[in-house]
Amino acid sequence: MTSLRDVLSRRRDDVPFDVVRAAYCELHVSNLEASRHFYVDLLGLVESARTADTLYLRGWEEQTHHALVLRERPTVGAARLAFRVRTPGDLDAVEQEFVRRECEVERVSGALAGMGDAVRVWDPFGFPLEFFHEIARFPTQLQRFDLHRGAPIMRFDHLNIHAPFVEETTELWLDLGFHCTEYISTDGDGERLTGCWLSRKSLVHDVAMTAGTGPRLHHTGLATADPLSVLRACDQLAAAGHADVIERGPGRHGVSNAFFVYLRDPDGHRIELYACDYYTGDPDHPPLRWSVSDPSCRSFWGAKAPDSWYDESSVVLDRNGNPTPIGEAGVDERTARSVLMA
Amino acid sequence: MTSLRDVLSRRRDDVPFDVVRAAYCELHVSNLEASRHFYVDLLGLVESARTADTLYLRGWEEQTHHALVLRERPTVGAARLAFRVRTPGDLDAVEQEFVRRECEVERVSGALAGMGDAVRVWDPFGFPLEFFHEIARFPTQLQRFDLHRGAPIMRFDHLNIHAPFVEETTELWLDLGFHCTEYISTDGDGERLTGCWLSRKSLVHDVAMTAGTGPRLHHTGLATADPLSVLRACDQLAAAGHADVIERGPGRHGVSNAFFVYLRDPDGHRIELYACDYYTGDPDHPPLRWSVSDPSCRSFWGAKAPDSWYDESSVVLDRNGNPTPIGEAGVDERTARSVLMA
Amino acid sequence: MTSLRDVLSRRRDDVPFDVVRAAYCELHVSNLEASRHFYVDLLGLVESARTADTLYLRGWEEQTHHALVLRERPTVGAARLAFRVRTPGDLDAVEQEFVRRECEVERVSGALAGMGDAVRVWDPFGFPLEFFHEIARFPTQLQRFDLHRGAPIMRFDHLNIHAPFVEETTELWLDLGFHCTEYISTDGDGERLTGCWLSRKSLVHDVAMTAGTGPRLHHTGLATADPLSVLRACDQLAAAGHADVIERGPGRHGVSNAFFVYLRDPDGHRIELYACDYYTGDPDHPPLRWSVSDPSCRSFWGAKAPDSWYDESSVVLDRNGNPTPIGEAGVDERTARSVLMA
């Protein structure tokens, strides 16, 4: 019988395209100036471009045009989870893959500043994905230490989603060539997956998912250089009178080893600032399992996450910018845990 | 009319003795080996001496014989809050002061390893104090970086008590020559003190008190070199399977600027590991006021302290090693806050 | 005309094998116990296996069997610069490539503990390379913070060589599918390459080379989690009476942004402990050029490297364990610089 570990350990060698990494997230916000204040003034992200209703931001080491796109729209939500592919040919191959899967697929060109062709897809679970190759570049500011502000935030790292069908959703990402680095599952017979971390870029994750009401975006992960940067972000936010945006942490995750803090932007979109990733690029790097009944997987030091961290997430938007209806999860991590620990 | 600030700003120039600093704490524990495991194996404190029922510990930069004395006894509690005075003459003067105040006073000699004469006092509020001058010295191990274990913990820093009569208790410590560096008080008419930080050694505190059920010892504060040491302690404790001893934090206090974590030892005695103190030695260094209705005073980043942190403390022991009866506080910080914020 | 930048920017899409990363280095040492003391007792590397004359070491996050192999032999030198390939098939393809290049090639099986098949190659410039796929695995100790010793050293990162024909050597590595992330070159007409950093694993380098007397191994780069780990290593070495092993730094390189310190082991083999790498995995990540006349490329803060750092390196060993004869560099970085700055 095939175990969950076997399934998660398998590597697809025959994927006809090469996804390089998760690259950016487009969020619809209710007030662009309020969002700008949060992301630029408070967190110190770098502005790459701005139009009347859209702001393009990147981290201090990033050379690609944007890591975060903020767009003022009547309906707030996550509009786009975007991934870069290695070549223009990979883009065609991705398009074919999703056409084959009978998903809604749209090819756009220059839809965002600094970008060429992109393939937009609404995946079978309702997540609004985008794949692209071409993007404008800036010189690195990694060593402009004299200009760095905020934590500082160095680069985009990952997307974390709430998925009602976490096992099926994981299967999709494995099919896209991602490999599982860590996962959380129930104990005993009928092992169920409750969380999964999947990577392309040789670190812990480009995309991760937690069983939960969805499709929703749980958070966008932004990388800082070290744990002290995370502490500095908290100090600066609090000093500026915005301690209320700190939802959880700072703390250490068991899963991923992340030293994290979770922030909520003016529309409630969740941002993780994190440090302490590790290398996962070896071909036989095995998935690391955590039991859902082991509280250290979420909080290595034992601090309980607030319920909002489990319950609240950004809705994702459909082709018309409307919220995608959400469904309940088959497995809830907290329920699974409490049942098992009872 | 004299304001609370005026009272707390006054410096006594005529105190006939010179208390150098808070120096050590003696805790009675139920199982010395369990305590040794916690303080030595897990936290990395240095053993100075050990007898059948007593363990003497110090930090890595400390040259005086002990910062923490652990004694196995049937009744668990805080047996001694000890302060060093500048000269043997100061010891006599302190003795006279407490005799004058009609407190229970006892002069002992060589009662603890490494010590000479000491004056033991049960203050008017029931706290078991000790003053001493003579203590054995070890060479510093500040630069034995090759031996350092744990956070590492560098030195004893302060004692924090739960005092039912916080205003009267503060007055005592001002009379002993301590100056107030920070305080928390209620807003509006009839301002009441709910917390006070008092110093002799030019940092934020040697003794601090919070209005609460007492007399009890809230925690013993141990200094680390920097915030990363506090994070390292959490990582090491969790990795060793002891995440459950982490009660609160890590986080930043508004009061004192401390970067802190609170731990509970096997008997529930609370230890604070902390960093980020500041200089307070100038003669006109003014008390910094925090409103009890400002949550940032306790938690600069906004994380709520668990109720245990407010409610639980170590009982203090009387001359016979029995718990001193405790009384309710006139003002409770959480009540004061919620009333005011209602 | 093709510029140096053009040459260094080209990506080979047709390489018939996939090198994952630089994986380990085998050093021949004169006294295994002295080396063990240095690498295990002082630096805190983890022992994976030991035989009478050989020690296998790895970092705290590493799951592969070894990052460093120390072998006691009469002739001291660098015996093997080893790289992991993605599949067993890649190993065959690499073998064919070097046979095609008419290099000395040897296929071995189980020659080292924990390893299966390996292809050993003496490249056209005399460097003793090895490629392998199969290697035994250990569970990660990334989160065994309670066991970590030393800096701690997390993982093997890169190999840095002294190459007399730096341009030709760079071409070889480009042909093997490595991409150039940074380089140093002379100014003006007849631009010459004096240093080059080449990567497979999406960080700055797996292999780097400096124009110089060679073939020689300049250093083995080991990654720590953050800059404070590098400082801690210096403090621990000095406290243990071994400040003399610190050759250069700590400091910041302009090239690679590394926060570094260089150490010399008991036989003079050079180790770099470093932190502060960055992501380079995007397909159009451009090579970053530094002028050889800009001192900030080597020392961002301006501290001059000692001459030993330029002049001394480990000889590399031939098939019989004898030193490979060394030749003078066509371009010397210091000469190039002083000529240009004169």
Place this chain on the structure above:
Amino acid sequence: MTSLRDVLSRRRDDVPFDVVRAAYCELHVSNLEASRHFYVDLLGLVESARTADTLYLRGWEEQTHHALVLRERPTVGAARLAFRVRTPGDLDAVEQEFVRRECEVERVSGALAGMGDAVRVWDPFGFPLEFFHEIARFPTQLQRFDLHRGAPIMRFDHLNIHAPFVEETTELWLDLGFHCTEYISTDGDGERLTGCWLSRKSLVHDVAMTAGTGPRLHHTGLATADPLSVLRACDQLAAAGHADVIERGPGRHGVSNAFFVYLRDPDGHRIELYACDYYTGDPDHPPLRWSVSDPSCRSFWGAKAPDSWYDESSVVLDRNGNPTPIGEAGVDERTARSVLMA
């Protein structure tokens, strides 16, 4: 026979005044705007006040009006080494002390912004000292993390002087109530003092001296919160194109445990940024001796200081703002060392 250690261990109990700490330094500079750029734009000190020719600066935790006074004058040099006393009465007592010693003494009032009465003294060795009690206060900005710039620099810490008669000069400071925390001396018969660290504020030093050509000011020590702040200062200076101002370090001193970097301002005045001090306030805290032949006293990690660090210092200015003639030291630390190590 009285040993050097005995002399340095003695504490004066009868000093009729109480010096709280070294408080500020006044430097004469050739171009106020260039100095402002260095100290404010690059290092991030806070401006307290500015006049046409004078700039008053302080650190982020400081509440007293200035830690550094920069004055544009034709003759560059150190004009004032200033110390705060506890009470106005202490100021009178200090004045009498120096009158008794037949030094040049001048009482001024409001000579600098934010100050009241001050006693200016040219000590027997030519150093321009000032003592004062009254000084204006600002609210602390310790927790304005959102405003902090630069390292950041938290507060003034100490003055380090080049003294031709280091033993006699040390005696003066012992007479003023300072206690010796660490010292460097020659080995064998006829032990000579070559460096001495003296404190009032319970940390390692308020004033330190090195045997050398003088009277001169070697450097002004400014405290940062932790070692990473020192690294950040180097990164920021280098990124802004000013790596050339970094003279020595970063590194660890054996003496004082300081994690340091030495900078030179536009006129060559030397600034030390430092972290990792320790508590020295106990009445029997013993002087820690270092042998002049032990290189770890100056450089715990072994890096050699550049000759400029030994040879160059700021001249001190007399009452008329002219350089005080300088004399050779009786003992030179480097000579003492090389003779002894020969």
